[in-house]
Amino acid sequence: MPQTNVLTVQGLSKTFTGQRALNEVSLDLRAGEVHALLGQNGCGKSTLIKCLAGFHHADEGAQVLLDGEPVAFPYEPTKAASLGLVFVHQDLGLIPNLSITENFEASRSYGTRLFSKISWARMTANTKATLTELGHGDLDPTTPVGRLPIAHQTIVAIARALSTASEGAKVLVLDEPTAALPDAEAVLLFNAVRKVVDRGVAVLYVTHKLEELPAFADRATVLRDGRNVDTVDIRETDRDRLVHLIVGKEVAATSDIPKPHITAERELMAVQGISGTRLRDVSFNIRAGEIIGIAGMLGSGRSELARILFGAQKPSAGTIFVRGRKTCFKTPRDAVDHKIALIPEDRRREGGVLDMSVGKNLTIPSTKKFWQGVRIAKTAEEKWISQKIHDYDVRPAESARPFRVLSGGNQQKVVIAKWLETKPDVVIFDEPVQGVDIGARAEIFSLISQAASQGAAVILISSELDQMISLSHRVLILRRGRIVADEPTPGLAASTVTRAMYFDEEPIKETSS
Structure with missing residues (x-):
């Protein structure tokens, strides 16, 4: 496994009114690895991701390194994108009234020259190709996203992120992407993500499905009550230990x-x-x-x-x-x-x-x-x-x-x-x-x-x-x-x-x- 750290986070805290959601959290992501972020609901996972995405401004004192170089932090969401940080959040960030293709292209230029027309045929074909890579070539790129079931919406959001990642992202963050997906659909997703990982992209992967980890993730960081608990090698950690790290006690099966x-x-x-x-x-x-x-x-x-x-x-x-x-x-x-x-x-x-x-x-x-x-x-x-x-x-x-x-x-x-x-x-x-x-x-x-x-x-x-x-x-x-x-x-x-x-x-x- 490559040992180069693409992203390093040290001492990140976030305080809302009357509540500290994150307390001195540290994390490092290596090039070409899938790094799971685990913890109970409310432990601070989504807050950490939103700080990295620029949606929340972390408390003073945190340090962020990208490819070993310090980054001015906190920053705005547009800065995160320019740094090569790509996110798929729980709320997906899709526009229901726009088609799948329009959702793909809304976050980037439409590739036109002055006074030239938008090439919808080309963009639709590109969207179709990306969906096909995920095993969902049957989805019509002209369909409004709001008409899709939630699982298909998740696939569209992931496909959009992966298409962006293929254009030079350094870190791809997936916040519970398989929550609405059956096992076979999840396997298609894992295969597509692995193609991105093989190009040296670091993937931060939030999930509650511990059974996914042995076949997909390399390491895992566990948060509890806004603090680091441990970072472990998945190959050397069984499910019972992960559950104990996450919950802090035994949980009935x-x-x-x-x-x-x-x-x-x-x-x-x-x-x-x-x-x-x-x-x-x-x-x-x-x-x-x-x-x-x-x-x-x-x-x-x-x-x-x-x-x-x-x-x-x-x-x-x-x-x-x-x-x-x-x-x-x-x-x-x-x-x-x-x-x-x-x-x-x-x-x-x-x-x-x-x-x-x-x-x-x-x-x-x-x-x-x-x-x-x-x-x-x-x-x-x-x-x-x-x-x-x-x-x-x-x-x-x-x-x-x-x-x-x-x-x-x-x-x-x-x-x-x-x-x-x-x-x-x-x-x-x-x-x-x-x-x-x-x-x-x-x-x-x-x-x-x-x-x-x-x-x-x-x-x-x-x-x-x-x-x-x-x-x-x-x-x-x-x-x-x-x-x-x-x-x-x-x-x-x-x-x-x-x-x-x-x-x-x-x-x-x-x-x-």
């Missing part, structure tokens, strides 16, 4: 979370012949206390199924029965009235109201319980909010704090809490641990188990196949919009599910290790 017993044969929902944009003739039923996993590759129709069951999308065909009665959901409100809840894939855009407080987000679906006459009983509402913040371990425990400033794991806890407290009969979890740290994941999986134990029917859509199999009673496998298998989970291995997701063959039962 998903396999240790008890799978609820189905105590009743009461059918809470039946789906017959549902079709949509991607879905084709999907049928299944689910009982009280049962957890059904939904597995499928990107574009298989998993999230569309969630939207249809929650009334956010009208099916083109088929029928939904709730507690034995035929229903027709025109809006999500109709689904909520039938005691159906959805924890959506995109918690920031669809799960919570960013500018509202934690307390207001918690009470949005439950406001009626606090009405007394013509006004809300504030004391009762505030007491209830405080109790739920405690019950779901939302941190910091401040009801007035804006939802937008919470870490990803704590935002997810708020979204889950507000819906589980409506006491739904059917609850749909769409990628519930996406972008969530290892400690919060265990808590969220435990909440899913508890919901089923209390009698709810749970539909769990997840790319985390091992965890989903461990929690679920059976797994439905979607391929090209159709259910190709309905497998009980005893003896079911993730490799079996993966084959059925991608290939036209019947799953073969094998014992998971």
Whole structure:
């Protein structure tokens, strides 16, 4: 491995009003390495990245070296780009109303001469070539980005960054790029990033998916509470040690979370012949206390199924029965009235109201319980909010704090809490641990188990196949919009599910290790 340090950071601190987010953090990135940045939500990873990108100005005293030479720090975002620092942030930085090609070209010149026209054909062809390199040549470069599912938006943002990196970047920073990607999509990404690494670019890679590291990363730096914990060689560090460094204690594995017993044969929902944009003739039923996993590759129709069951999308065909009665959901409100809840894939855009407080987000679906006459009983509402913040371990425990400033794991806890407290009969979890740290994941999986134990029917859509199999009673496998298998989970291995997701063959039962 090349030992030349491309980027060296020493003694970087960042203080917000009343809170020190980073405390004397140091980091070095070597040419031609993938360096993982690990830590729980709220440990300071994103703050560090935003300081390096120039979006936040670090406290005085930090020193930054690029190729061994001091750099005036802090600097503005335009300076970071000119230094060869390329970033893909969690919020992706895409313009929804512009096409994929326009998003690619918006951050650089359109390559025209005076009085000459923009060569859209050339730029579209270049965009297509970059997407093809990532394995997504099927994406139409003229499609507005806002119409793409979140996973495809992530791929577009990464492809745009990689195209920039190919033009001379020294450091490529990826902030949780695979959070919304199934394993096969992540492999395509890793292969593309490795091509950049082979040219001597240093990659700083933020992830909560520790299973990705052995095959992809070279070293890892762990942050906890805004401080350096350790920098380790991935080849010499096992998962248990990484978890202990990240959390500071042992964390229960998903396999240790008890799978609820189905105590009743009461059918809470039946789906017959549902079709949509991607879905084709999907049928299944689910009982009280049962957890059904939904597995499928990107574009298989998993999230569309969630939207249809929650009334956010009208099916083109088929029928939904709730507690034995035929229903027709025109809006999500109709689904909520039938005691159906959805924890959506995109918690920031669809799960919570960013500018509202934690307390207001918690009470949005439950406001009626606090009405007394013509006004809300504030004391009762505030007491209830405080109790739920405690019950779901939302941190910091401040009801007035804006939802937008919470870490990803704590935002997810708020979204889950507000819906589980409506006491739904059917609850749909769409990628519930996406972008969530290892400690919060265990808590969220435990909440899913508890919901089923209390009698709810749970539909769990997840790319985390091992965890989903461990929690679920059976797994439905979607391929090209159709259910190709309905497998009980005893003896079911993730490799079996993966084959059925991608290939036209019947799953073969094998014992998971």
